[in-house]
Amino acid sequence: MYFLYFRGGNILVIQWGGFMTCLMHLFRFKIIFMFLLVCRCSVGMLFAQGLNIESRYSPLNSKRSPRKSTQYIILHTTEGGGKGSLNKLRKYGEAHYMLDVDGKVYRIIEKHRIAMHAGRSMWNGQTNLDNISIGIEIVGYHDKPLTQAQKQALRELLRQLKVIYKIPDDHVLPHSMVAYGRPNRWHSVSHRGRKRCAMLLGRDDYRREIGLLSKPAFDPDVRSGRLKVADDYLNKVLFTVIPIPVAIQEQVGATMIARGRSAWDIAKENYNSPGTVYIFPNGTQKRGNEITDWNKIPPGTQVRIGEALPEEEQETEKVQVIGKDGSSAAEIAGSAISRESTIYFTTDGQVKQGNELSAERLLSLPKGTGMLVGYVHGGVIRSNRRSFDICGPRWNLPTTFYRLPDGSIRSGDEMDERSIPLGTMVFFQP
Numbered sequence: 001m002y003f004l005y006f007r008g009g010n011i012l013v014i015q016w017g018g019f020m021t022c023l024m025h026l027f028r029f030k031i032i033f034m035f036l037l038v039c040r041c042s043v044g045m046l047f048a049q050g051l052n053i054e055s056r057y058s059p060l061n062s063k064r065s066p067r068k069s070t071q072y073i074i075l076h077t078t079e080g081g082g083k084g085s086l087n088k089l090r091k092y093g094e095a096h097y098m099l100d101v102d103g104k105v106y107r108i109i110e111k112h113r114i115a116m117h118a119g120r121s122m123w124n125g126q127t128n129l130d131n132i133s134i135g136i137e138i139v140g141y142h143d144k145p146l147t148q149a150q151k152q153a154l155r156e157l158l159r160q161l162k163v164i165y166k167i168p169d170d171h172v173l174p175h176s177m178v179a180y181g182r183p184n185r186w187h188s189v190s191h192r193g194r195k196r197c198a199m200l201l202g203r204d205d206y207r208r209e210i211g212l213l214s215k216p217a218f219d220p221d222v223r224s225g226r227l228k229v230a231d232d233y234l235n236k237v238l239f240t241v242i243p244i245p246v247a248i249q250e251q252v253g254a255t256m257i258a259r260g261r262s263a264w265d266i267a268k269e270n271y272n273s274p275g276t277v278y279i280f281p282n283g284t285q286k287r288g289n290e291i292t293d294w295n296k297i298p299p300g301t302q303v304r305i306g307e308a309l310p311e312e313e314q315e316t317e318k319v320q321v322i323g324k325d326g327s328s329a330a331e332i333a334g335s336a337i338s339r340e341s342t343i344y345f346t347t348d349g350q351v352k353q354g355n356e357l358s359a360e361r362l363l364s365l366p367k368g369t370g371m372l373v374g375y376v377h378g379g380v381i382r383s384n385r386r387s388f389d390i391c392g393p394r395w396n397l398p399t400t401f402y403r404l405p406d407g408s409i410r411s412g413d414e415m416d417e418r419s420i421p422l423g424t425m426v427f428f429q430p
């Protein structure tokens with residue numbers, strides 16, 4: 001449940017309205033605030049499965065080209081605190097996401113664009129992995145375990161990205177596994193071991209905690225002779241196999257297709273549901289509803305039951321506010337800043353779409369401006385045009401927003417269709 005009272009409107013009332021109106025509004029604000037406090041716990045529980053994610057796009061974001069393919073996810077540790085790291089990563093566009101110690105995720109470069117995070121890198125003969133990977137910076141140190149909140153959030157972020165880009169677990173790699181160095185005064189040949197970034201996430205036990213069940217068994221570039229090992233300790237951390245405890249082994253075995261154990265034996269009637277995911281031995285994934293030939297599933301295929309459908313980085317939808325969710329419109333909307341589908345609630349009470357505002361205005365929108373990104377402006381409620389006529393069954397979704405004539409904004413799940421005032425504007429996700 002969300003309730004957002006418009007500060008801009010409030011300030012106007014205080015300036016022009018009488019003292020009483022001002023008091024009344026303050027009183028209302030207080031009630032709303034208490035209401036928010038009461039709702040917080042239930043909202044927290046409701047979205048425990050989701051991500052606490054926020055856009056803090058780098059000023060370089062729109063200049064970065066889209067990637068042609070996405071084959072890997074590279075994990076990094078910032079080797080420094082959250083605030084300084086966020087500033088630096090944004091300034092140079094050095095990651096797609098930053099994961100803070102409290103589990104909060106920041107978007108820095110849009111996930112389809114190239115971020116400069118891997119530097120001199122090579123894996124399986126391919127170099128410059130920035131062009132084929134997503135980079136996640138974890139606030140922390142290469143030799144310290146993640147916080148509990150980080151493990152939970154990273155597991156969810158990885159789950160979503162793995163589904164979106166069809167990335168198998170053994171293509172989620174710590175930076176130290178793929179970074180390499182050119183010959184220097186200590187090493188006469190190109191070598192692995194240029195840095196130890198995120199090295200603990202090469203360990204089986206730490207990987208399991210973030211939902212990764214496999215990893216490369218060896219370094220393909222060392223094996224082929226392209227690189228030499230220059231850091232024995234790192235090599236040991238990354239490639240020593242830590243045996244999986246028997247209990248987990250059994251659990252994994254029971255969900256693996258084998259002779260005498262079919263998809264139906266494992267998933268029962270959900271065998272062909274979209275919530276059942278099949279991970280083939282070669283790493284590709286398919287959902288139950290995408291499989292046509294059930295006789296062709298190879299032994300060794302993992303079956304995951306009850307997986308959520310891929311929603312793009314599902315999150316708590318809300319009106320984002322400049323000065324709170326980002327320091328500018330560009331930071332919040334990224335390349336969508338001037339699109340029709342970006343809605344602006346200006347501090348002087350206007351509602352505009354991105355294409356209606358000049359570049360100059362877009363770049364100078366003040367703090368307190370509200371924004372919805374990726375929305376349809378459904379127009380206003382009239383006596384012969386109710387919310388259902390405008391957006392159909394979406395009318396009461398928490399992601400649909402209503403701007404009432406008094407300037408306040410409410411989400412669909414708070415609305416009673418019969419009592420929405422005429423003149424209320426409706427915004428919904430297509």
Ligand SMILES: [Zn+2]
Nearest residue numbers: 076077175197
């Ligand atoms: Zn790194």
